[in-house]
Amino acid sequence: MSKILKKASSSFSVENANKYSSYQLSENPFPTMASVNESSPEKKYNGSIYEESIREEEYKKLASNFLEVAQSNPDHLRLGFLSDTSYIGRGNGKTSFLVNLMRLINKDYSLDLSHDSNKCFSIYFSPDGGGSVKTFERFVDYFFNALIKSNIISECLAILRYEAIDKLGWQDFNAEEHFSSDEDIVVKLTDDEWFKNNIPYYKREITEKILENSNLSSLPADFPLLKDLTILTKLISQKDFENYFKSIRNEKLKLEFVFTHLVNFFIAAGFNGSYVLIDDFERIPDFQSAMQKKDFAIQLRTVLFDGSYQNSRIGFYNFIIALHAGVPRLIQEAWSLAGMEQRVSISGNGQARHIINFEKITDKHAIKLVKKYLNEYREGVYEGDDLYPFNSKSITIIANNSEMNISRILQNANNLVEFGINSNAAEIDEELVAAFFSKERQVEPEEAVKSISSTPSLNLADKVKQQK
Known part of the structure; x- marks a missing residue:
């Protein structure tokens, strides 16, 4: 018989397809590789399953010293550190904290968090490892890519165009009928075809009205927005900003674009700040020479504090840098030589306003964490024990x-x-957990599965001593 018509001798049993039903779960709720990828569509991997209470103290300090402080305050903090106090290696939850912080800020652009005193957007990025980011210019590339990923430039273009049309008068155009949501405004007011077919003004007229904003008076002649003053070009979009940035070969011009001209552009659109969340910062100094560390710190000081850039003058960008334990000592000398230790100490203790210590979690935190993941994947209507098939004692042993x-x-x-x-266990109690870890300890190292959380911990304190 033809292979395309022949049937297999075995078939799936739909009734028994979900092997996790015995635990009242739709699937295994826990990630196989517990590292956060914010772009993943799966909630167990993208950080959206998040137990806020575990990091309640850390958030309170960050909110009090950063989010709730008016950007108009000239003494507002421009740089802070999320400092891990544990030397057990990666995996203490900093990435989940930062990703969820970014989402929280962007939900209402920090207006709700600051009692309407701040309208700030947030971006998150993590530099690649392996020595790919040794210079500040390369760091700025990652910074700008995060801006593009956030779509904030598109939103600002839409805001500026909407406000300009509003000032010119909508004529017969009914904005409420055409725009169903904020997202709809952004999509339509950055779409060339929709714009030409629906808006009762030429893009030149609208751009001229936009440029009446005093914050845009010093834009360079080649700034992307100004191309909308010409007739035979398409409506400028975020892609044009991206292409413009890639075309800049001079480092100083690149810094001026990001830390002066874009800052003025964002201010013109109604924002008065931004929170820049930087994860895995140790990937930068880990591969830098002593001179590169110093140069990097000097340039960071320049764009944040005492340079000629608009950001240096007003502190639009607020950097929150995640540091693994031991990293401060890796860069302390360069930090001091660059004059940064006097401005924002990297070696200070947790009492300093700009340092948020990231402490090791407790047994109670571990129980809340496991409960959160279990409840996200319950099968049907579940009214049983929130910790089933685990219990508080078995989770404590796991932790x-x-x-x-x-x-x-x-x-x-x-x-x-x-x-x-696989053991046909009715529950995952203390005895089963003990048996599991006993079996794990009997596995030879070469047979063990390699993963981020199963590889040996790196003691960064010892690494610092070895480099001295």
Whole structure:
């Protein structure tokens, strides 16, 4: 018989397709590799499953010293550190914290968080490792790419055009009928075809009205927005800003574009600040020479504090940098030589306003974490124990065997769900957990699965001593 017509001798059983039903779960709720990828469509990987109470103290300090302070205050903090106090390596939850902080800020552009005193957007980025980011110019490339990814330039173009048309008068155009949401405004007012077919003004007229804003009076002649003054070109979009940035070969001009001209552009659109969240910062100094570390710190000081850039004058961009334990000592000398230690100490303790210590979690935190993931994947209407198939004692054992490392807790929970099902266990109690870890310790190192959370921890304190 033809292979395309022949049937397989076995088939799937739809009733038994979900092996996690015995635990009242739609699937294994825990990630196999507990590292956050904000772009992932799966909530267990993109950081959207987040237990706020675990980092309540850290958030309160950050909100009090950054988010709730008016940007108009000349003494507002422009640089802060999310400083990990644990030397057990990666996986303590900093990435989830930063990603969710960015989402929280962008939800209402910080207006709700600052009692309407600030309208700020937030961006997040993590530099690649392997020595790909040794210079400040390369760092700015990542910074700008994060701006593009956030779509904030498109939003600002839409805001400026909407306000300009409003000042000119809508004529017969009914804005409420054409725009169903904020997203709809952005999409339509940055679309060349829709703009030409619906807006009762030429783009030149609208751009001239936009340029009456005093914040845009010093834009260079080649700034992308000014191309809308010409007749035979398409409506300028965020892509034109991206292409313009890529075309800049001179480092000083690149810095002026990002830290002066874009700042004025954002201010013209109604924003008075931005929170720039930088993760995995150690990937930069890890591969820098002593001179490169110093140059980087000097340029950071220049764009944030005492340069000729607009950002240096008003502090539009507020940097929050995540530091793993030991990293401050890796860059302390360069930081001091660059004059940054006097401005924003990197070696200060947790009492300093700009340093938010990221502490190791507790047993109670671990129980809340596991509960959060379980409840996200309950099958149907579930009214049983929130911790089932685990219990508080078994979770505590998992947490302690994971050195209170969030990534390891989640990955071990994933493995234990599989272990429990394969063992036909009715629940994952203390005995089962003990048996699992006993079996794990018997596995030879070369047979163990390699992953971020299963590889040996790197003691950064020892690494610093070795470099001295």
